[in-house]
Amino acid sequence: MPIAFEQVGYTYIDPKSRKKKTRKIERGEKAAERGKWGTDPDAIWALRDIDFTLEDGEFLGICGHTGSGKSTLIQHMNGLVHPTEGRVLVDGEDLADKNVAARVRTRCGMVFQYPEHQLFAATVREDVSFGPHNMGLSANEIDERVRESLADVGLDYDEIAEKSPFELSGGQQRRVAFAGVLAMKPKVLVLDEPVAGLDPKSRREFLELISDLHKSGLTVVMVSHNMEDLASLCTRVLVLKEGRQFMLGTPAEVFADAAQLKTVGLAAPAPQALACELRESGFELARSLYGVETLAQDIAAELGYLTAAATKNGPAAEEENLR
Amino acid sequence: MRETFVSFEEAAFSYDGEHFVFEELDLAIEQGSFTCILGGNGSGKSTLAKHVNALLLPDRGTVYTFGRDTRDEESTYYIRSNAGMVFQSPDDQLVASIVEDDIAFGPENLGIENPELAQRVKSALEEVGLQGFEKHETTALSGGQKQRVAIAGALAMDPAILILDEASSMLDPRGRAGLMRVCRELHEAGMTIIMITHFMEEAAHADRVVVLDKGRVCLDGAPSEVLAQASELTRLNLDVPFACQLSIQLQKLGVPVATCITEEEIKEELCRLHSSR
Structure with missing residues (x-):
């Protein structure tokens, strides 16, 4: 189920007043000078010229500074908002069509930030059933899906199904919210900051869960501020800047240039950032994307401490070396 | 000789009378120190923080804040007005719709009147780097700005100690860096700070790190000592x-x-x- 963005632009300004405002902006810079809509006529756009295709089976990471359009962008993926300009095509069908959007919505599962805030039912079972129930499935099918999706997120059905979701710990609540989306058996899973606010242990467990879901064949889109996570999990990374595509490529391509990322208020993953700084200090480090282990190896080699044997066994992450 | 501001003496606390969050907790925090408290979920970090300003009282043992027993009801007012607290969620702790009203809320409740009140609001805003935001709507601020308003609200009460309970966990990296910078500056100006966090890079900038596990202090020392114990941190489910x-x-x-x-x-x-x- 590829999702294609074709020159998508979006503005939150109400379409009725928009015409008037755009006309005024076009009429001259006077209004802009008065600061009524800022100095930049483009500032009314939350998204501009977004053009890429989310392919089946990929793991796309999206990052960007607060206000760069990340959340607005992902809401286009299942037709929660429609582009002001351009089109979003799912399997070649325009998402602006209500019927298409209705069909796509169950196949493109969306997990918002702090999804545990959206739990509402009296029991975990009811909460997870909500999606499949709305899809019109039979009671048996619903029950099966609830069991399956709870197992997928590592929760024990027998222990937890009849509990109130509000008795659970924060990490468990988030798992329940996840299960509620998985119960609809989506093809694409869109996650907005899925591990924000979790402690390190729950964060690791959750990232493993997401990685497993991706390996099982789901297309995953993940918005995150954590560059280490994006570098280690994603197959492609999209960096947004003021609503525009600033960079799009493999983690190695995107994170290669730490200075470039800094201009949009982002930092490269820690090992990569250090590698760039060391290069400036005269180190010769050849890889385009570094993790902790690969960086240690190359630094040791550069400093002349790495024995030949270690070099032979060492670079298990040879594929990381794109050059 | 520095005064001890907060001291836990064999303190024990449970929410339900059965499962103790901590038992026999001993911990002393000195005036002017910048202490980071680390620990996984359920280690008792937040419960500890709420004991400092008498929001929670120990079941057994004693907690002294500014040398006063937190169980002594006559001290509660003094302790609360001198120990400012900032919580996790930026949206849950702002009370007014305009920034300056929100910051004035605390000191006003302490009976501070104009012109001192206005002066305190102004200097609190300066301390957190939000000059010029007096008339802004609190709902239109970013998460990082909201947290800084929350800190300014606490500072306007002129506290002797500032407690941040995972105040940065919902912020993006830039917001977190801004919050950390404000804390460093306050600390340099003499403020006693207790910061509860998951983030190691924040702990690295404190002058003391205390790691809690199951309600016990299991590591305690300078960041360079504590944060270098990789195997121990991993065992405690913390990041290295x-x-x-x-x-x-x-x-x-x-x-x-x-x-x-x-x-x-x-x-x-x-x-x-x-x-x-």
Whole structure:
């Protein structure tokens, strides 16, 4: 189920007043000078010229500074908002069509930030059933899906199904919210900051869960501020800047240039950032994307401490070396 | 000699009377210190923080804040007005719709009147770097700005100690850096700070790190001592700082580097080795 963005632009300004405002902006810079809509006529756009295709089976990471359009962008993926300009095509069908959007919505599962805030039912079972129930499935099918999706997120059905979701710990609540989306058996899973606010242990467990879901064949889109996570999990990374595509490529391509990322208020993953700084200090480090282990190896080699044997066994992450 | 501001003496607390969050907790926090408290979920960090300003009272043992027993009801007012607290969620702790009203809320309740009230609001805003935001709507601020308004609200009460309970966990990296900078500046100006956090890079900038596990203090010392104990941190389900991970990997490969906890340190070490090669 590829999702294609074709020159998508979006503005939150109400379409009725928009015409008037755009006309005024076009009429001259006077209004802009008065600061009524800022100095930049483009500032009314939350998204501009977004053009890429989310392919089946990929793991796309999206990052960007607060206000760069990340959340607005992902809401286009299942037709929660429609582009002001351009089109979003799912399997070649325009998402602006209500019927298409209705069909796509169950196949493109969306997990918002702090999804545990959206739990509402009296029991975990009811909460997870909500999606499949709305899809019109039979009671048996619903029950099966609830069991399956709870197992997928590592929760024990027998222990937890009849509990109130509000008795659970924060990490468990988030798992329940996840299960509620998985119960609809989506093809694409869109996650907005899925591990924000979790402690390190729950964060690791959750990232493993997401990685497993991706390996099982789901297309995953993940918005995150954590560059280490994006570098280690994603197959492609999209960096947004003021609503525009600033960079799009493999983690190695995107994170290669730490200075470039800094201009949009982002930092490269820690090992990569250090590698760039060391290069400036005269180190010769050849890889385009570094993790902790690969960086240690190359630094040791550069400093002349790495024995030949270690070099032979060492670079298990040879594929990381794109050059 | 520095005064002890907060002291837990064999304190025990449970929410339900059965499962104790901590038992026999002993901890002393000195005036002017910047202490980071680390620990996984359920380690008792937040419960500890709420004991400092008498929001929670120990079941057994005693907690003294500013030398006063927190169980003594006559001290509660004094303790609360001198121990400012900032919580996790930026949206849950702002009470007014305009920034200056929100900051004035605390001191006004303490009976501070104009012109001192206005002066306090102004200087609190300056301290958190939000000059010019007096008339802004609190709902239109970013998460980082909201947290800074919350801190300004606490500062306007002129507290002797500031407690941040995972105040940065919902912020993006830039918001977190801004919050940390404000804390450093306050600390340099003499404020006592207790910061509860998951983030190792924040702990690296404190002058003392206390790691809690199951309600017990299991590591306590300078960041360079505590954060370098990689295996212990991993056992406690905490992150090991990147610089420390790298130091250990390098040591395994025979590179003679010290176990560093910040990126500046490791970079310096490596450059030294590189130039003397």
